[in-house]
Amino acid sequence: MTNKLERKVTKTLRLDIVERLEKLKEEMKDMDTFVRQDLQDVNLRDEDIFRISEKIKDLEKQILNVIEG
Numbered sequence: 001m002t003n004k005l006e007r008k009v010t011k012t013l014r015l016d017i018v019e020r021l022e023k024l025k026e027e028m029k030d031m032d033t034f035v036r037q038d039l040q041d042v043n044l045r046d047e048d049i050f051r052i053s054e055k056i057k058d059l060e061k062q063i064l065n066v067i068e069g
Contacts, residue, residue, distance in 0.1 A: 035052060038052065039052075
């Protein structure tokens with residue numbers, strides 16, 4: 001009986017991970033749109049551009065950490 005329960009949890013967890021990945025993809029698309037809009041703003045200061053760049057670098061590191069495990 002325990003074996004069946006563990007299998008259900010594993011399947012549910014796997015589905016949850018796939019759903020979360022899909023949600024992240026959508027959020028990345030949204031982020032891309034907003035960042036591109038921000039960069040087109042002529043009033044954007046150099047400090048703002050640097051801040052955006054640093055946040056993207058941090059995100060890249062986090063993604064690499066997940067991939068590399």
